[in-house]
Amino acid sequence: MSDDVVDVLIVGAGAAGAAVAWSLADTGMRIVCLEQGDWMNPATYPSPGMDWELRGLSDLGLSPNTRGLPADYPVNDADSPISISMFNAVGGSTILYAGHFPRFHPSDFRVWSEDGVADDWPIDYRTLEPYYALNDRMMGVAGLAGDPAYPPKELPLPPVPLGKLGETLARGFNHLGWHWWPSDSAIATRAYEGRAPCINLGPCITGCAQGAKASTDITYWPLAIRRGVELRTRCRVREITVRPDGMADGVVYYDADGAEHRQRAEVVVLACNGIGTPRLLLHSRSQQFPDGLANRNGLVGKNLMLHPYAMVLGVFDELLEGYKGPTGCSLMSHEFYATDRARGFVRGYSFEALRGFGPLTTAYHGMTSGVLSWGAGHHETFGMMFNRTAGLLAICEDLPEPHNRVTLDPERVDGNGIPAAKVTYRLSDNSHAMLAHGAARAAEALTAAGAKLTAPEVPMRVAGWHLMGTARMGTDPRISVVNEWGRCHDVRNLFIVDGSIFVTAAAVNPTSTIQALALYVADTMKKNLATLFD
Amino acid sequence: MSDATPSSSLSPAAHLTLRCVLDELIPASSDGRLPAAGALGLADHALALAARVPQAPSIVARGLASLDALAHSRGAECYAALPQPERLAALHELAAEGAFLEALLFPTYAAYYQHPRVLAALGLEARPPYPRGHELPPFDVTLLEPVLRRPRRGR
Numbered sequence: 001m002s003d004d005v006v007d008v009l010i011v012g013a014g015a016a017g018a019a020v021a022w023s024l025a026d027t028g029m030r031i032v033c034l035e036q037g038d039w040m041n042p043a044t045y046p047s048p049g050m051d052w053e054l055r056g057l058s059d060l061g062l063s064p065n066t067r068g069l070p071a072d073y074p075v076n077d078a079d080s081p082i083s084i085s086m087f088n089a090v091g092g093s094t095i096l097y098a099g100h101f102p103r104f105h106p107s108d109f110r111v112w113s114e115d116g117v118a119d120d121w122p123i124d125y126r127t128l129e130p131y132y133a134l135n136d137r138m139m140g141v142a143g144l145a146g147d148p149a150y151p152p153k154e155l156p157l158p159p160v161p162l163g164k165l166g167e168t169l170a171r172g173f174n175h176l177g178w179h180w181w182p183s184d185s186a187i188a189t190r191a192y193e194g195r196a197p198c199i200n201l202g203p204c205i206t207g208c209a210q211g212a213k214a215s216t217d218i219t220y221w222p223l224a225i226r227r228g229v230e231l232r233t234r235c236r237v238r239e240i241t242v243r244p245d246g247m248a249d250g251v252v253y254y255d256a257d258g259a260e261h262r263q264r265a266e267v268v269v270l271a272c273n274g275i276g277t278p279r280l281l282l283h284s285r286s287q288q289f290p291d292g293l294a295n296r297n298g299l300v301g302k303n304l305m306l307h308p309y310a311m312v313l314g315v316f317d318e319l320l321e322g323y324k325g326p327t328g329c330s331l332m333s334h335e336f337y338a339t340d341r342a343r344g345f346v347r348g349y350s351f352e353a354l355r356g357f358g359p360l361t362t363a364y365h366g367m368t369s370g371v372l373s374w375g376a377g378h379h380e381t382f383g384m385m386f387n388r389t390a391g392l393l394a395i396c397e398d399l400p401e402p403h404n405r406v407t408l409d410p411e412r413v414d415g416n417g418i419p420a421a422k423v424t425y426r427l428s429d430n431s432h433a434m435l436a437h438g439a440a441r442a443a444e445a446l447t448a449a450g451a452k453l454t455a456p457e458v459p460m461r462v463a464g465w466h467l468m469g470t471a472r473m474g475t476d477p478r479i480s481v482v483n484e485w486g487r488c489h490d491v492r493n494l495f496i497v498d499g500s501i502f503v504t505a506a507a508v509n510p511t512s513t514i515q516a517l518a519l520y521v522a523d524t525m526k527k528n529l530a531t532l533f534d
Numbered sequence: 535m536s537d538a539t540p541s542s543s544l545s546p547a548a549h550l551t552l553r554c555v556l557d558e559l560i561p562a563s564s565d566g567r568l569p570a571a572g573a574l575g576l577a578d579h580a581l582a583l584a585a586r587v588p589q590a591p592s593i594v595a596r597g598l599a600s601l602d603a604l605a606h607s608r609g610a611e612c613y614a615a616l617p618q619p620e621r622l623a624a625l626h627e628l629a630a631e632g633a634f635l636e637a638l639l640f641p642t643y644a645a646y647y648q649h650p651r652v653l654a655a656l657g658l659e660a661r662p663p664y665p666r667g668h669e670l671p672p673f674d675v676t677l678l679e680p681v682l683r684r685p686r687r688g689r
Contacts, residue, residue, distance in 0.1 A: 051648055106689060148685075162674070179681060199666075360648055364643065374635075375558060
């Protein structure tokens with residue numbers, strides 16, 4: 001295969017890789033995507049089994065370190081108060097995400113101009129707006145038009161039902177006069193493009209057996225493959241290779257049997273997430289790039305942003321039936337989204353309501369929080385919690401800081417001997433202040449909704465879902481890794497389309513923006529094919 | 535999930551001790567609606583779940599042996615023969631060392647809170663979420679009236 005040269009080689013088949021593959025496919029170019037994971041079989045997801053809750057806490061848990069599946073690579077996150085979550089398969093982390101799918105706000109693209117911190121993006125909301133809309137149609141996003149927190153937008157599907165839990169929380173927000181709105185959700189609330197409608201199973205974050213949640217293995221990929229994209233699974237890329245002139249010329253990868261292959265390409269596109277992309281770049285060392293590919297300014301891996309979370313659980317007298325319905329999709333609030341310096345921090349946070357838990361997860365959270373003890377009184381405490389607990393997550397905007405970074409672990413390796421990623425991360429004073437404010441306001445909202453007691457987890461440890469900023473976008477090659485359309489400054493036939501290229505993190509889940517960016521980069525590539533490397 | 539046949543990895547005596555420990559961890563509810571974990575026959579299941587962590591079975595086995603030794607030191611034939619308050623005190627003593635309950639408590643909860651009888655006692659249907667799912671009423675848009683009365687705040 002060493003003499004075989006494809007037009008475009010994409011690494012990673014998750015949220016971004018799927019979108020860019022689908023979009024580029026209409027050029028008729030020969031496109032190959034290498035994915036270290038495999039296709040998932042929805043019949044093997046936990047929700048058809050009686051042990052569905054346990055599996056969500058173990059073999060389909062969020063941490064690659066806990067799962068330790070062959071497709072996973074270790075992430076040393078011991079030096080971070082937030083542990084890293086991701087999934088490796090066709091569909092990537094969309095297999096296990098909650099599907100909470102808000103867009104960034106227009107103001108999120110001009111953080112420096114608004115607040116004098118971080119940087120402005122080299123693109124704006126208006127540039128991405130058509131790609132957000134296209135992606136909403138491709139993924140099948142549910143929601144309600146008219147959210148006063150956003151510019152007008154239309155979504156193709158009606159909102160996810162709030163259920164008793166969501167309605168209870170909504171009344172609390174109304175009592176306080178705070179903004180809330182039904183969540184934008186990547187969930188088919190009606191039959192949509194061959195997908196069955198949501199039947200409120202609950203555990204979206206362990207994979208959707210119904211096929212209602214929009215993971216890219218069932219949205220973009222079937223269409224991209226039909227358009228001619230070749231997707232090779234269980235292929236783990238070790239390094240990107242370069243020609244003497246410093247341009248990328250392909251990759252070296254291992255197949256499922258561990259055999260080494262080389263795949264040459266005219267263009268390489270990375271879509272490996274905010275941890276996997278810098279890991280691969282840093283491991284792609286050469287004479288031309290001794291510190292890692294596209295890393296002449298030393299920025300690859302730096303400015304990692306994670307979204308610190310404050311989780312506050314509220315316990316109610318009434319039964320909330322929170323185990324019915326999508327775990328992370330009911331309502332959101334952007335009441336505290338914008339900067340108010342009187343609060344003691346800049347930027348802000350959003351609230352995402354968290355439905356209640358099944359019995360085992362209730363016991364697990366009770367155990368880990370110290371609220372639920374064994375022995376006498378166990379049943380009384382459990383009875384007070386189960387089916388009576390609602391949660392609010394304060395998703396805090398994380399500002400880019402160069403000391404928060406991804407490097408190669410000096411000791412740990414994956415199943416192919418490639419160094420693990422090492423995450424070094426600490427919360428800033430701004431984040432601490434924002435988390436404290438978010439936790440207090442969450443408790444206030446829960447209390448207003450009728451909670452008789454609240455319990456915070458600040459910061460939430462298992463919350464490193466959103467991996468951003470480690471190969472940032474910008475027009476100045478001295479302070480950014482890729483240009484305003486995802487092309488590496490140092491390597492003009494190497495593109496990055498995942499959360500690595502985020503300049504700032506906003507205060508909402510990033511997948512909608514990751515995919516809109518991927519579609520925008522692909523579209524810009526198509527418009528500039530004749531001069532792509534100029 | 536039954537304790538009729540003791541686990542092959544434990545002696546019958548250790549198995550009896552484990553069953554008594556589970557009864558202490560999750561006793562029967564005062565109204566009798568929810569059974570105790572040991573009486574429900576979860577010892578083998580809990581032990582199997584604990585064994586997912588490599589060192590856990592030996593930690594559990596050592597802990598059970600310690601409880602029996604403690605019982606001997608107090609003149610009882612075994613842990614199960616101690617009066618209940620003393621069983622509880624002995625377990626608290628061992629729990630203070632950390633590792634034993636760290637290895638056993640979550641597996642016990644996992645076995646217990648997935649058991650059909652427990653689910654039924656909690657008022658749930660003893661079935662997995664898929665394929666039947668759950669019914670929810672459609673979104674009630676009137677809840678948003680207060681939000682829509684406020685000024686636009688988009689930025």
